Amino acid sequence: MLKGGDSLVDALLSGITQLLTPIYILMFSLGTIIGLFFGILPGLDGVTGLALLLPFVFMLEKKAALALILGMSAISFTAGAITSILLGAPGTSGSTATIMDGFPMAKKGLAGKAIGAAITASIFGGVFGAVVLSLTIPIFKPLVLMFGSAEFLAMTILGISLVAVLCGEKPLRGITSAGVGILISQIGADPIMGLYRWTFGITYLQQKISVVLVALGLFALAEIIDMAIQGMPISTRQSTQGKFDGVLETFKNWKLTLSSSFIGAVTGFMPGLGSAVACWISYALAMITCKPKDQFGKGDIRGVIAPEAANNASLGGALIPTIAFGIPGGTLMALLLSAFWMIGLRPGPEMLRRNLDIVYLIIWTIALSNIIGGIILLIWTDKFAKIAMIRIEILAPIITLVIFLGAVITNMNIWDLWVVFGFCLLGWVMKKINWPRPPLLMGFILGPLIERFYFTTMMVFGEKWVMRPMVLIILLMAVFFLIIGYKTVRNARKPSNR
Amino acid sequence: MKVKIDKEDIFHLIIIFVASIGLCVGRTWPYETGLFPRTVAIIVIIVTSLSFLLEFYEKIKKSKPGKNIIVKSEFGKNALINFAWLAAYIISTWLFGYVVASSLYVFLYLKVKGKLSWIVSIMVTVGAFAFLEVVFVILLRIRMLPGVLWNWLG
Numbered sequence: 001m002l003k004g005g006d007s008l009v010d011a012l013l014s015g016i017t018q019l020l021t022p023i024y025i026l027m028f029s030l031g032t033i034i035g036l037f038f039g040i041l042p043g044l045d046g047v048t049g050l051a052l053l054l055p056f057v058f059m060l061e062k063k064a065a066l067a068l069i070l071g072m073s074a075i076s077f078t079a080g081a082i083t084s085i086l087l088g089a090p091g092t093s094g095s096t097a098t099i100m101d102g103f104p105m106a107k108k109g110l111a112g113k114a115i116g117a118a119i120t121a122s123i124f125g126g127v128f129g130a131v132v133l134s135l136t137i138p139i140f141k142p143l144v145l146m147f148g149s150a151e152f153l154a155m156t157i158l159g160i161s162l163v164a165v166l167c168g169e170k171p172l173r174g175i176t177s178a179g180v181g182i183l184i185s186q187i188g189a190d191p192i193m194g195l196y197r198w199t200f201g202i203t204y205l206q207q208k209i210s211v212v213l214v215a216l217g218l219f220a221l222a223e224i225i226d227m228a229i230q231g232m233p234i235s236t237r238q239s240t241q242g243k244f245d246g247v248l249e250t251f252k253n254w255k256l257t258l259s260s261s262f263i264g265a266v267t268g269f270m271p272g273l274g275s276a277v278a279c280w281i282s283y284a285l286a287m288i289t290c291k292p293k294d295q296f297g298k299g300d301i302r303g304v305i306a307p308e309a310a311n312n313a314s315l316g317g318a319l320i321p322t323i324a325f326g327i328p329g330g331t332l333m334a335l336l337l338s339a340f341w342m343i344g345l346r347p348g349p350e351m352l353r354r355n356l357d358i359v360y361l362i363i364w365t366i367a368l369s370n371i372i373g374g375i376i377l378l379i380w381t382d383k384f385a386k387i388a389m390i391r392i393e394i395l396a397p398i399i400t401l402v403i404f405l406g407a408v409i410t411n412m413n414i415w416d417l418w419v420v421f422g423f424c425l426l427g428w429v430m431k432k433i434n435w436p437r438p439p440l441l442m443g444f445i446l447g448p449l450i451e452r453f454y455f456t457t458m459m460v461f462g463e464k465w466v467m468r469p470m471v472l473i474i475l476l477m478a479v480f481f482l483i484i485g486y487k488t489v490r491n492a493r494k495p496s497n498r
Numbered sequence: 499m500k501v502k503i504d505k506e507d508i509f510h511l512i513i514i515f516v517a518s519i520g521l522c523v524g525r526t527w528p529y530e531t532g533l534f535p536r537t538v539a540i541i542v543i544i545v546t547s548l549s550f551l552l553e554f555y556e557k558i559k560k561s562k563p564g565k566n567i568i569v570k571s572e573f574g575k576n577a578l579i580n581f582a583w584l585a586a587y588i589i590s591t592w593l594f595g596y597v598v599a600s601s602l603y604v605f606l607y608l609k610v611k612g613k614l615s616w617i618v619s620i621m622v623t624v625g626a627f628a629f630l631e632v633v634f635v636i637l638l639r640i641r642m643l644p645g646v647l648w649n650w651l652g
Contacts (some may be wrong), residue, residue, distance in 0.1 A: 429509065
């Protein structure tokens with residue numbers, strides 16, 4: 001074990017040496033395969049996988065356990081893209097934005113291309129996140145201290161301002177959708193006093209509705225029901241472009257991949273925001289910055305690349321406060337932190353002094369897990385893509401089964417299925433009458449965060465929170481995106497653009 | 499003047515109605531609990547009303563004069579049937595438990611709604627059952643949602 005004072009380079013090389021031991025490779029490969037499995041099934045993600053693996057962590061040697069849990073956690077977002085593209089059902093909460101263009105691409109017979117792009121972007125994002133994590137080690141402390149609740153609040157406001165871009169041609173409908181999403185997210189115990197809101201005495205509603213249930217109902221089941229009603233398969237066209245076209249597209253759009261990875265790493269770094277927010281912010285920013293924009297939401301490959309690069313990069317970002325201070329930024333990080341403690345690691349300044357080689361081992365594991373997992377998925381892409389051609393009469397009951405499995409697996413509560421049913425009905429009606437669904441999901445994700453950060457910020461900083469330099473920068477960006485969003489909508493409404 | 503009150507208008511009105519109910523229910527909450535949801539509910543009511551009025555005004559502008567306002571219903575029978583299948587799946591999950599209900603749902607959907615052959619229906623059902631039983635019940639040792647019927651029968 002390295003002691004304090006050893007150079008960063010020594011720790012970096014020591015991390016690689018430990019990574020290449022047979023037991024580490026074995027356990028890490030096992031973790032990657034388990035992660036792929038959990039990521040691919042809607043409703044199951046790294047959190048579920050980690051929760052199931054925790055009891056086994058005790059039985060393993062420290063580094064073997066580390067390899068297993070990190071291999072599993074790092075790859076689940078990559079696999080989540082597969083079902084988002086093929087079935088319109090997000091494999092993980094970080095893959096919800098991928099549905100927007102991934103699923104329309106599958107409908108057009110471009111599933112292979114979309115999956116190829118998603119996996120390549122995921123690999124890039126994952127490696128980028130690991131690089132960011134390794135580069136920020138020397139400046140961990142000042143970096144983390146730069147961000148407080150005021151900055152987090154500003155970041156959530158920035159997130160909600162991006163709704164303007166996701167609204168479609170009727171901005172008022174989009175704002176209403178986001179508002180409805182926020183209102184639904186308020187059902188349950190309030191974060192300040194713990195009092196129940198809009199529960200009507202129903203015990204089930206006292207706990208918050210899971211974002212996975214909302215996404216499964218609003219997008220996945222609503223799409224499947226719509227196809228079952230029309231009697232159409234996901235795609236009637238044979239896949240004309242394969243995975244390597246998608247890989248090439250990701251490299252062609254390298255600026256977008258890089259910027260989305262950066263957004264993912266920054267968003268992941270902020271406790272509470274996580275991959276679900278990262279994927280939507282990067283998607284909306286892709287809509288703003290990319291030209292032409294008219295194909296977004298209809299099957300634009302850039303709408304797949306941006307969220308997939310971001311969600312994988314968010315893991316590297318989220319590990320910064322977890323490792324530097326032992327402060328978990330979300331459920332996955334909280335479980336990871338528990339796993340670290342269980343195997344005898346103490347994340348925080350002490351770990352940076354005494355176990356810097358372990359920190360680098362974590363970084364290398366994340367990077368390698370993304371590369372190996374991505375290659376495994378790429379090999380299978382063409383097989384996956386054929387699912388889109390199966391008759392809907394066969395596919396509909398199987399996908400419904402998988403969606404319901406994803407809904408009940410966490411809590412084993414029959415009410416979860418009724419919630420998915422309710423959101424399916426809402427999603428289907430919204431689809432039929434051209435109401436934008438993404439703002440609703442974005443509002444649902446950001447609503448509780450805005451409320452929590454608002455009260456914390458007001459208690460700590462009072463009205464002066466808006467005068468903090470970082471807050472000002474983020475709020476100016478929010479105003480900028482509102483203006484750009486308005487312009488995007490206005491341009492979309494011009495007859496020449498229809 | 500012929501103006502169709504269609505699903506889009508009704509959806510607007512439903513949102514306004516539900517948000518208003520939410521606002522009424524939340525009026526007695528303490529300041530910290532009620533501030534955020536009440537503010538959002540008021541914004542939603544205002545924006546939805548504005549959206550409804552603007553869209554309705556646009557429709558009036560486009561409509562022909564001299565006809566009455568009519569209510570148009572387009573909710574399809576096929577949609578009702580598909581949602582009924584989903585509801586039946588959930589009810590059977592409550593009754594028989596997740597694994598049995600899923601197998602039953604897959605088989606009946608393939609055979610009755612999909613009109614597929616017995617062999618395909620049985621093979622897919624067995625595959626689905628094996629996937630749930632082997633992966634989740636045996637390997638992952640997850641206790642799937644049990645049915646209330648088995649409790650009633652002892």
